[in-house]
Amino acid sequence: MLISEIYLSRQGEGRLTGTPSVFVRTSGCNLRCDFCDTPFTSWKPEGTQQSVSEVVDSVAQAASGPLPSRSGIEDQFDGPAAHVVLTGGEPMLAKEIESLCAALADATFHITIETAGTLDRMVDCDLMSISPKLSNSKPTEQRAGQWAAKHEATRYRPDVVASLVARHDYQLKFVVACETDVLEIESFLAEVGEIDRTKVLLMPEGIDAATLADRAQWLEPLCNDRGFSFCPRQHIFWYGNKRAT
Numbered sequence: 001m002l003i004s005e006i007y008l009s010r011q012g013e014g015r016l017t018g019t020p021s022v023f024v025r026t027s028g029c030n031l032r033c034d035f036c037d038t039p040f041t042s043w044k045p046e047g048t049q050q051s052v053s054e055v056v057d058s059v060a061q062a063a064s065g066p067l068p069s070r071s072g073i074e075d076q077f078d079g080p081a082a083h084v085v086l087t088g089g090e091p092m093l094a095k096e097i098e099s100l101c102a103a104l105a106d107a108t109f110h111i112t113i114e115t116a117g118t119l120d121r122m123v124d125c126d127l128m129s130i131s132p133k134l135s136n137s138k139p140t141e142q143r144a145g146q147w148a149a150k151h152e153a154t155r156y157r158p159d160v161v162a163s164l165v166a167r168h169d170y171q172l173k174f175v176v177a178c179e180t181d182v183l184e185i186e187s188f189l190a191e192v193g194e195i196d197r198t199k200v201l202l203m204p205e206g207i208d209a210a211t212l213a214d215r216a217q218w219l220e221p222l223c224n225d226r227g228f229s230f231c232p233r234q235h236i237f238w239y240g241n242k243r244a245t
Ligand SMILES: C[S@@+](CC[C@H](N)C(=O)[O-])C[C@H]1O[C@@H](n2cnc3c(N)ncnc32)[C@H](O)[C@@H]1O
Pocket: 029, 035, 036, 037, 038, 087, 088, 089, 090, 091, 114, 115, 116, 117, 130, 131, 173, 175, 203, 204, 205, 206, 207
């Protein structure tokens, strides 16, 4: 499978925020979100081919390594990390995803999969972390060419999200750029069906602390009003938008 990076950091998104975790970032994506914060795995996929056993070895090694330091915070972590986050790119594209999950589970890791929820695969994991893409993710035709139409034809799969949610412990994380995006979220959720609203997290769109803090001012109260959870994207405040963090 094509891997762009494997590293130890702290989970910055969702209900496991703060948990030391090894991140496995696959390369390659079936979408081209305009705001994608890892274009080196989507718009221009980079990486090296690694076997499942090579990935598992690298995960075990990274789990005992040092965590990136957070400015202004005295951290103590003795390790090894017990959590793995499979992300990308789109990890559900990798043909070895089922065998990778099985091998990591054998090694007793807690597994989170970060996915846009457009591909239904029979994977076993502990937390299916789904980030369905709204119309605010659409790239311009000028930037994306034929990918603009492909993105729009692929991103909207409430049926796949319903199937993933039925089989897994889950969270849904939407990327929000303006207040009216919430109307699209409500209609998507209605399409999916029975969803626990406390497991729906809204994250501001942004890759710098100033933009995230600015959008948090209206997004956090909006979450409280509607019974959603707010997700600040804490890792950007800790580390900035840097690779391997
Ligand atoms: C790079 S994606 C990889 C996994 C999968 N392709 C997906 O989109 O869920 C990891 C997470 O970052 C989020 N993300 C990417 N770019 C973002 C941005 N500019 N602002 C906020 N969240 C972003 C995605 O929505 C997703 O939750």
